[in-house]
Amino acid sequence: MDNNKNKTVKNFIIKVEEVSKTFHTKGRKPVVALKQVTLQVEEGEVLVIIGPSGSGKSTLLRTLNGLETVDAGHIWIDNVDITRKETNLNQIRQKVGMVFQQFNLFEHKTALANLTLPQTAVLKTSSGKAEATAMALLNKVGLEGMERSYPSQLSGGQQQRVAIARSLVMKPQIMLFDEVTSALDPEAVRGILELMESLAHQGMTMVVVTHEMGFARRAGDRIIFMDGGEILEEGTPQIFFDNPQHPRAQFFLSQVL
Amino acid sequence: MSETILITAPLLMKGLWLTIKISMWTVALGSFLGFVIGLIRASRMKILKAALGVYIHCLRGTPFLVQLYLIYFVLPATGVEWLKFEAFPAAVIALSLYTSTYVSEIVRAGIEAVPKGQVEAARALGMSKWQTLGHVILPQALKLMIPPMTGVYVLIIKGTSVVSVIGITELLRAGEQAALRYPSELMTLYGLVALLYFVYCYPVLRLGRWAETKFGRIENSL
Numbered sequence: 001m002d003n004n005k006n007k008t009v010k011n012f013i014i015k016v017e018e019v020s021k022t023f024h025t026k027g028r029k030p031v032v033a034l035k036q037v038t039l040q041v042e043e044g045e046v047l048v049i050i051g052p053s054g055s056g057k058s059t060l061l062r063t064l065n066g067l068e069t070v071d072a073g074h075i076w077i078d079n080v081d082i083t084r085k086e087t088n089l090n091q092i093r094q095k096v097g098m099v100f101q102q103f104n105l106f107e108h109k110t111a112l113a114n115l116t117l118p119q120t121a122v123l124k125t126s127s128g129k130a131e132a133t134a135m136a137l138l139n140k141v142g143l144e145g146m147e148r149s150y151p152s153q154l155s156g157g158q159q160q161r162v163a164i165a166r167s168l169v170m171k172p173q174i175m176l177f178d179e180v181t182s183a184l185d186p187e188a189v190r191g192i193l194e195l196m197e198s199l200a201h202q203g204m205t206m207v208v209v210t211h212e213m214g215f216a217r218r219a220g221d222r223i224i225f226m227d228g229g230e231i232l233e234e235g236t237p238q239i240f241f242d243n244p245q246h247p248r249a250q251f252f253l254s255q256v257l
Numbered sequence: 258m259s260e261t262i263l264i265t266a267p268l269l270m271k272g273l274w275l276t277i278k279i280s281m282w283t284v285a286l287g288s289f290l291g292f293v294i295g296l297i298r299a300s301r302m303k304i305l306k307a308a309l310g311v312y313i314h315c316l317r318g319t320p321f322l323v324q325l326y327l328i329y330f331v332l333p334a335t336g337v338e339w340l341k342f343e344a345f346p347a348a349v350i351a352l353s354l355y356t357s358t359y360v361s362e363i364v365r366a367g368i369e370a371v372p373k374g375q376v377e378a379a380r381a382l383g384m385s386k387w388q389t390l391g392h393v394i395l396p397q398a399l400k401l402m403i404p405p406m407t408g409v410y411v412l413i414i415k416g417t418s419v420v421s422v423i424g425i426t427e428l429l430r431a432g433e434q435a436a437l438r439y440p441s442e443l444m445t446l447y448g449l450v451a452l453l454y455f456v457y458c459y460p461v462l463r464l465g466r467w468a469e470t471k472f473g474r475i476e477n478s479l
Binding site for chain 1: 372374375377378379380381382383384385388392393396397400
């Protein structure tokens with residue numbers, strides 16, 4: 001893993017430059033979620049973001065596909081500045097898949113229709129072709145025979161598989177994972193993590209917010225530790241887990257490991 | 258008794274037909290208007306939202322009869338040509354405006370009840386606002402709107418009886434006229450009027466129930 005050595009010559013598919021974000025809620029103190037965060041992600045890299053809750057890691061992830069706007073700074077996805085008002089976010093979002101903690105499957109549609117809708121609506125694929133792609137992907141994530149089931153008829157793990165497949169139908173260049181195993185039982189967690197690892201092996205660029213330290217160590221190319229809206233530590237899994245430098249990272253790891 | 262029914266039947270049927278006409282127009286116009294207002298109320302258009310909030314509160318905070326009088330008696334008095342309504346359009350307009358305030362709140366509540374995650378998932382896949390609305394939000398919101406909407410429609414049908422005060426011989430007014438002619442059959446005639454209202458309202462309620470089961474087929478675990 002000599003990712004860091006060749007940084008200057010490699011192509012960064014994600015560039016985040018001094019991004020700040022504060023949440024203002026009526027009647028409450030403003031919450032600073034991101035403080036001048038800067039980071040880059042290479043093509044094919046698996047970046048794992050960890051940190052205590054409220055550290056800004058989910059917010060950072062959600063800025064990468066424009067689900068969260070930023071107050072200051074810039075974000076480039078595949079060399080397009082998505083923080084500019086003129087940028088067509090819908091186009092960028094086709095390149096950036098996202099999987100959520102609560103799955104967020106379309107409740108009124110079958111597993112199959114969850115996968116065909118984005119294709120026919122966004123990519124304008126014919127329904128026959130969309131269905132073929134959908135079936136192939138559902139099989140690939142281990143859901144053969146479930147295509148006619150509605151989300152409410154599926155287990156949490158199955159729903160999350162559908163959600164991952166739904167993102168993959170768009171053939172994204174980047175996949176964002178926002179604590180995708182936090183709402184699952186232990187057995188389902190293992191299955192989803194395996195699925196994510198196989199995606200990583202296939203060379204998918206991934207940004208993963210997770211509390212699964214085992215996964216971070218196994219699948220991560222690089223770890224970022226966040227707290228209080230800042231990146232406090234950054235390094236390979238080995239360096240980070242075996243020899244954390246920042247006191248807060250040390251404390252966090254002592255709590256979760 | 259049966260003789261009275263036979264004699265007054267044409268009058269009552271004419272009244273029922275007028276009630277049906279008024280209520281159908283009102284359901285169509287009021288729903289359309291309410292739907293548009295509800296969409297805006299659930300959107301982020303701040304100024305328009307606030308303005309429509311005032312509209313809703315004004316119409317809901319005043320008696321319907323006052324609104325009807327305003328439209329039928331006061332507006333024509335302004336002298337503006339196109340504000341001189343006949344009784345029928347005046348009734349339909351007043352009822353439609355009134356209905357729109359209830360429909361819009363049902364639509365807004367239905368849309369807002371769809372979990373935010375549904376919208377985020379759709380947008381994250383690259384769907385536009387309108388695609389998200391059409392493919393994801395409305396199909397789920399519609400299911401939530403059906404039961405309260407059925408209730409409003411039945412209230413409208415029964416509420417049309419109020420417009421008899423501006424001289425429209427709808428079902429209730431027809432019943433009154435029949436009762437004036439046959440005072441001894443008061444019980445029978447008003448019973449008949451009630452029955453006719455029921456015969457009209459009941460299928461609407463059944464239709465609502467049917468739509469509810471059809472569109473709500475899959476148990477929602479939200």
